[in-house]
Amino acid sequence: MEMISENTKIDYLKRYQSLVKQFGFELADMKLEENQTGFIDAANAHADQCSPSTRRTYRAAIRYAFKHYYDIEVDGSLMKSDQSRTAVIQSKGKRTSALKAKKVDPETLQVLLTVLNQSRSKFAKLVKAVLVASTYFGLRPIEWTREVSIIEEWPDHYLKVKNAKHTQGRAFGAYRHLKLDMNFFDSDFEEAFKEACCLRDFFSKLDEQESKKWLTGARDFLNRLYRTDKQLKK
Structure with missing residues (x-):
């Protein structure tokens, strides 16, 4: 096993x-x-x-x-x-x-980022980082708490990610490598790359239980925002 x-x-x-x-x-x-x-x-x-x-x-x-x-x-x-x-x-x-949203549409994301930038919650920065980095690179939130590293093999760069669903044969290998096109260095990539580095550095200092508490707190905070913030209510 x-x-x-x-x-x-x-x-x-x-x-x-x-x-x-x-x-x-x-x-x-x-x-x-x-x-x-x-x-x-x-x-x-x-x-x-x-x-x-x-x-x-x-x-x-x-x-x-x-x-x-x-x-x-x-x-x-x-x-x-x-x-x-x-x-x-x-x-x-x-x-x-299947009725739960699997992604945030661009318009809602911009409104949400504005709300997060105005928030004083300690979870706001974490939620923003996960949203920006995950939307761009396609990682699950839990995967940022695991082994994420940036590999520089000139001229290529890779994001090495430990798969969240590798156990019991549910993924093709323990890790996957996402090639980063450093030649396509636009503002979206720059912002996502910066947040990815922040998440890597943040979670690398925490153990599994601490990481889980932060993610749970971030999720609960985001749910509260959707329930209470007028800009996010529809």
Whole structure:
């Protein structure tokens, strides 16, 4: 099994316990071999009802839980399906998670940056940095808390990022490298690069728990802004 954080282990076990109930089993009886086999069959039967990302999440949780509880290695083909996300949405409709904004449109981003520049909150600077750098470079907020480094291999520069979803085979390798085109050095790149360096330096001084507290605080602060600031209300 690959190295995963303690928080991820806890999340996997909670997800597995939820799936046991969802698939109609009793957690106390899962130690019996016939129920383990039945559960795997039920998981595979549900595969076509899940989007690819949901299947990856379920697969990772089940594989970890079976190894943790029963010392059983579950094959990586668990819950494999050719069903696409679009096909699932067409058959099931949009799920709640699919209705959450995955990005900020340019107009809203500019309003938000203005509000953040006016804020006195200690989280304002962090939220701004994550928004600017993530919008430009495409990193998940959690990835800024991990290993991010800037590699200079003349004439190329790279942003080396530790993948957030590498555990249980959910990404192609532990790291990815984003090539930085230093010849295309416009104002947007300059601002994003500056914020990326700030985030790298900030989180490199914190441990995992401290980083998580800052990100949680930043998220809560951003949610409050959307609820209370007149410029962001629609």
